[in-house]
Amino acid sequence: MRKQLMKGNEAIVKSAILAGCRAFYGYPITPASEIAEAAAEYMPQAGGVFVQAESEVAAINMLYGAASAGVRCMTASSGPGISLMQEGISYMAGAELPCVIADITRGGPGLGNIAAEQGDYHQVVKGGGHGNYRTLVLAPDSVQEMADLTALAFELADRYRNPAVVLADGFVGQMMEPVEFPQAAAAPRQPTWAVTGTAETRANLITSLYLDPDELEAHQRGLEAKYRLAEQRETRAEEWSTEDAEIVLTGYGIVGRILKAVTSEARADGLKVGLLRPITLYPFPRAHFQRLARRARVFIVVEMSNGQLIEDVRLALNGARPVEFFSRVGGNVPSHQEVLALVREQARRMKRAQASGKEQMAHV
Amino acid sequence: MTNTEKKDRGLLRIDTDECKGCGLCIEACPPKVIGLSERLNHYGYRTAVYAGHGCTGCGICFMVCPEPGAITVLRAVLPPSRQTSGLPHHDAEGASPCASN
Amino acid sequence: MSNQAEAGYVVSHGRSKAFYERFERKSELQHQTHFCPGCGHGTVHKMLAQAIDELGIQDRTIMIGPVGCGVFTYYYFDVGNVQAAHGRAPAVATAMKRSRPESIVISYQGDGDLSAIGSAEILHAANRGEHISVIFVNNAIYSMTGGQFAPTTLLGQKSTTTPLGRSAKAEGYPLHISELLATLQAPVYIERVGLGDNKQVAQAARAVRRAVENQVRGLGFSLVEILSPCPTIWKMTPVESQHWVRDVMEKTFPLGVFCDRTREAQAQTAPAAAPPLERIPEILGVVGAAEPEFSATQARTAEVDLEVRIAGFGGQGVLLLGEVLAEAGLDAGLEVSWLPSYGPEMRSGTSNCHVRLSSAPIDSPLVSAPNMLIAMNEPSLRKFDASVRPGGWIIYNGDEFPPECMRKDVHVLAHPFTHLADELGDARACNMTMLGALLEIAGAVPQASIDAALHRLVRNPRWVELDERALERGRAVCRESMVEEVTR
Ligand code: SF4
Ligand code: SF4
Numbered sequence: 001m002r003k004q005l006m007k008g009n010e011a012i013v014k015s016a017i018l019a020g021c022r023a024f025y026g027y028p029i030t031p032a033s034e035i036a037e038a039a040a041e042y043m044p045q046a047g048g049v050f051v052q053a054e055s056e057v058a059a060i061n062m063l064y065g066a067a068s069a070g071v072r073c074m075t076a077s078s079g080p081g082i083s084l085m086q087e088g089i090s091y092m093a094g095a096e097l098p099c100v101i102a103d104i105t106r107g108g109p110g111l112g113n114i115a116a117e118q119g120d121y122h123q124v125v126k127g128g129g130h131g132n133y134r135t136l137v138l139a140p141d142s143v144q145e146m147a148d149l150t151a152l153a154f155e156l157a158d159r160y161r162n163p164a165v166v167l168a169d170g171f172v173g174q175m176m177e178p179v180e181f182p183q184a185a186a187a188p189r190q191p192t193w194a195v196t197g198t199a200e201t202r203a204n205l206i207t208s209l210y211l212d213p214d215e216l217e218a219h220q221r222g223l224e225a226k227y228r229l230a231e232q233r234e235t236r237a238e239e240w241s242t243e244d245a246e247i248v249l250t251g252y253g254i255v256g257r258i259l260k261a262v263t264s265e266a267r268a269d270g271l272k273v274g275l276l277r278p279i280t281l282y283p284f285p286r287a288h289f290q291r292l293a294r295r296a297r298v299f300i301v302v303e304m305s306n307g308q309l310i311e312d313v314r315l316a317l318n319g320a321r322p323v324e325f326f327s328r329v330g331g332n333v334p335s336h337q338e339v340l341a342l343v344r345e346q347a348r349r350m351k352r353a354q355a356s357g358k359e360q361m362a363h364v
Numbered sequence: 365m366t367n368t369e370k371k372d373r374g375l376l377r378i379d380t381d382e383c384k385g386c387g388l389c390i391e392a393c394p395p396k397v398i399g400l401s402e403r404l405n406h407y408g409y410r411t412a413v414y415a416g417h418g419c420t421g422c423g424i425c426f427m428v429c430p431e432p433g434a435i436t437v438l439r440a441v442l443p444p445s446r447q448t449s450g451l452p453h454h455d456a457e458g459a460s461p462c463a464s465n
Numbered sequence: 466m467s468n469q470a471e472a473g474y475v476v477s478h479g480r481s482k483a484f485y486e487r488f489e490r491k492s493e494l495q496h497q498t499h500f501c502p503g504c505g506h507g508t509v510h511k512m513l514a515q516a517i518d519e520l521g522i523q524d525r526t527i528m529i530g531p532v533g534c535g536v537f538t539y540y541y542f543d544v545g546n547v548q549a550a551h552g553r554a555p556a557v558a559t560a561m562k563r564s565r566p567e568s569i570v571i572s573y574q575g576d577g578d579l580s581a582i583g584s585a586e587i588l589h590a591a592n593r594g595e596h597i598s599v600i601f602v603n604n605a606i607y608s609m610t611g612g613q614f615a616p617t618t619l620l621g622q623k624s625t626t627t628p629l630g631r632s633a634k635a636e637g638y639p640l641h642i643s644e645l646l647a648t649l650q651a652p653v654y655i656e657r658v659g660l661g662d663n664k665q666v667a668q669a670a671r672a673v674r675r676a677v678e679n680q681v682r683g684l685g686f687s688l689v690e691i692l693s694p695c696p697t698i699w700k701m702t703p704v705e706s707q708h709w710v711r712d713v714m715e716k717t718f719p720l721g722v723f724c725d726r727t728r729e730a731q732a733q734t735a736p737a738a739a740p741p742l743e744r745i746p747e748i749l750g751v752v753g754a755a756e757p758e759f760s761a762t763q764a765r766t767a768e769v770d771l772e773v774r775i776a777g778f779g780g781q782g783v784l785l786l787g788e789v790l791a792e793a794g795l796d797a798g799l800e801v802s803w804l805p806s807y808g809p810e811m812r813s814g815t816s817n818c819h820v821r822l823s824s825a826p827i828d829s830p831l832v833s834a835p836n837m838l839i840a841m842n843e844p845s846l847r848k849f850d851a852s853v854r855p856g857g858w859i860i861y862n863g864d865e866f867p868p869e870c871m872r873k874d875v876h877v878l879a880h881p882f883t884h885l886a887d888e889l890g891d892a893r894a895c896n897m898t899m900l901g902a903l904l905e906i907a908g909a910v911p912q913a914s915i916d917a918a919l920h921r922l923v924r925n926p927r928w929v930e931l932d933e934r935a936l937e938r939g940r941a942v943c944r945e946s947m948v949e950e951v952t953r
């Protein structure tokens with residue numbers, strides 16, 4: 001089919017409906033509101049439900065209800081709204097309910113501003129609510145990925161019976177790019193565990209309450225087992241000219257796009273630079289980092305937050321290679337010139353180190 | 365009970381496993397035919413006891429009792445001439461045959 | 466099997482079928498509820514179970530349990546069960562009912578749950594007129610957590626967090642949920658009942674049944690508030706606490722029907738059938754077949770790499786200009802991206818966007834060093850002028866180019882484009898005159914693609930026509946000025 005020019009926020013909704021999502025509950029917030037607007041337009045036409053909730057707290061609990069009723073459901077918000085949803089996300093993870101949450105991030109903390117930032121990394125990737133749980137987190141860098149990863153998010157949410165988050169910054173949500181959709185809509189599925197108000201599902205129970213410590217421990221071990229499985233099976237990352245990379249740039253979302261431009265320019269300069277862009281932030285693509293660490297001499301983390309992604313990169317590398325850091329926050333974007341300068345500086349340093357290393361060898 | 369005795373309109377069955385001895389039924393019963401046992405049940409509660417006669421089958425004790433199955437009220441089957449079409453849908457069959465005391 | 470004494474009797478009041486035979490979800494005391502002796506919750510549970518029995522809806526019923534002493538509804542009710550977060554049951558119920566309109570959704574909540582932490586959820590569920598039944602058990606205290614003050618605590622009533630008794634000055638007045646919700650237009654039935662004596666109990670049972678029956682009849686939002694004894698926290702015997710409901714609590718919370726629109730209410734009609742799956746792509750507008758093929762052939766001699774920054778005041782059509790350019794680029798078979806600056810900026814003044822058209826895949830959609838800048842006013846020029854790449858172009862809307870902004874290494878086309886648009890009949894077409902100039906310079910996109918993009922993005926035919934003329938006018942001005950430049 002012909003590709004269409006579309007905003008990332010709109011692509012999310014269309015992809016969701018094609019994936020069988022039939023319920024949207026949300027509360028407006030910049031820069032995610034187009035998602036609610038598109039859902040208000042299309043969800044009822046597709047035979048689904050759209051409700052603008054009184055708050056994000058209500059919205060996430062409506063998802064709890066819709067998911068309990070066995071319906072593929074989603075919401076969308078941004079930083080402050082996601083903070084309010086954390087209670088419900090924890091309940092949904094505890095009750096093993098699938099749903100998809102789009103977080104189109106903005107500047108924080110507090111009211112911050114509405115420009116694009118990546119400061120939600122910790123609250124989303126580390127499971128910002130109470131208790132031992134994780135959310136599955138996908139980070140698109142383009143409108144096409146907004147569509148594709150939304151569909152994947154529904155799959156993963158169902159497969160692991162756990163909330164999945166599409167974590168995109170305001171840029172990816174607001175920008176328009178050509179996008180292509182599958183030409184067949186998936187049928188809404190009917191899980192056997194749901195409570196649908198029928199004789200067949202009467203015995204079903206949705207709860208996150210396990211009064212007995214042993215029962216709760218067993219329940220949590222079950223959740224952990226799911227997360228371990230996801231860690232083995234679901235990690236995704238994009239690698240770009242990493243085959244012989246000595247300097248590996250890493251960043252997600254819109255930063256990944258900027259780093260691509262940096263990589264091209266650095267390669268044109270003859271520098272051995274590559275890009276490793278995590279697509280799943282949880283589970284984190286550790287193996288990719290470990291593999292590249294065999295050849296790479298330094299990793300440079302670039303993020304639009306103040307040192308959040310870098311923690312996972314360091315954990316993945318476990319001290320194997322030095323990790324450099326560059327960030328812009330508050331709605332400022334790292335320009336590819338800025339990052340390029342950093343890369344060139346690194347390359348010079350490496351060269352000097354190599355030269356002095358050779359000298360030392362010569363003296364031996 | 366013999367056939368010559370005047371039959372009460374109602375009869376009370378109390379499940380001593382369920383009763384918590386709160387006394388609400390005792391307070392509620394219009395003819396005051398429920399009392400509290402001296403003996404403790406399995407869980408350590410003094411339970412409600414039916415006096416054995418005088419129940420009108422009004423069902424009030426059942427309504428006020430907080431436990432789902434502590435009280436069962438039975439009603440005398442009316443002579444065939446006066447019997448109305450449908451029986452109340454809880455029939456005695458299958459109910460656990462707990463002695464009232 | 467009945468024993469001999471029961472011969473000639475049939476059960477008239479007995480355990481509801483809507484309850485489990487044994488409470489197996491409990492780990493112990495499976496014969497009994499977990500409630501304290503004399504607790505009103507048990508009585509209300511029985512009323513609810515009886516209503517479910519009588520209405521024959523056990524298979525259809527979904528019970529939403531609260532947080533509080535009523536948390537274990539799923540231990541007892543043999544229906545579909547969902548346990549909700551504190552106060553959120555009405556939100557959960559909303560979604561369940563909307564997705565499963567055939568089900569009977571009952572939200573069971575206490576006064577801490579409903580009137581404090583969940584006050585927003587209940588208010589809005591009621592105001593939306595959700596077709597649910599809410600059973601609201603009010604015992605004027607937080608019981609499960611050990612007796613803290615609740616919004617419903619009576620004036621002077623002691624609690625662990627109002628040790629001297631609730632004072633209006635510090636804690637405000639008892640919250641009258643039924644009266645409050647009855648001010649709304651959507652609810653069909655709101656009644657407050659009590660468990661203070663036999664008569665009240667009988668009325669309470671009727672009210673609970675009505676609240677559920679209303680839903681079975683498809684009428685709308687129903688709520689029953691039940692003044693309910695909590696002997697343990699009130700530190701009274703069960704019988705004393707029953708009397709306290711009648712003699713004390715009822716004075717603050719008068720019983721009665723606060724809203725009854727069951728007669729006027731229209732029964733909910735069955736929701737429209739969902740469209741067949743095959744129609745979904747069409748509904749979403751993502752079907753390929755109806756779309757025209759690319760207007761331009763893919764064969765291209767020159768590499769295209771346009772990095773455009775477009776800036777101006779809000780209302781000058783900055784974003785649309787960019788969109789038409791990107792759409793046309795896509796139509797011409799190029800890789801494209803369009804990225805707006807958004808937010809209050811858009812509302813209060815300046816607006817700008819990044820557009821890229823390229824014959825190679827686009828790495829970053831952010832244009833920090835444009836090779837084309839369209840500055841629709843002077844502040845925009847001053848903001849982005851320095852970022853233009855050497856060899857790039859600045860197209861400026863103004864009578865004369867500010868000398869301080871003059872750079873030797875970039876091309877400049879300065880013209881009062883607004884006047885052009887004015888002459889064409891509407892100053893708002895200025896953006897298209899400037900786009901015309903850009904296209905004339907860049908040459909990357911065939912006219913047919915521009916036309917296709919305009920038709921796709923501008924719905925009003927009058928505007929399409931004006932925009933087409935504006936584009937042409939912009940091109941012409943550009944050509945003329947080039948000639949000037951060359952002849953000079
Ligand atoms: S039968 Fe019921 S009301 Fe009577 S004392 Fe026992 S628990 Fe209380
Ligand atoms: S049915 Fe009525 S008369 Fe009989 S014991 Fe119960 S309250 Fe008393």
Ligand code: SF4
Nearest residue numbers: 500501504534608695
């Ligand atoms: S604390 Fe009060 S409300 Fe809770 S179970 Fe006991 S009597 Fe009932």
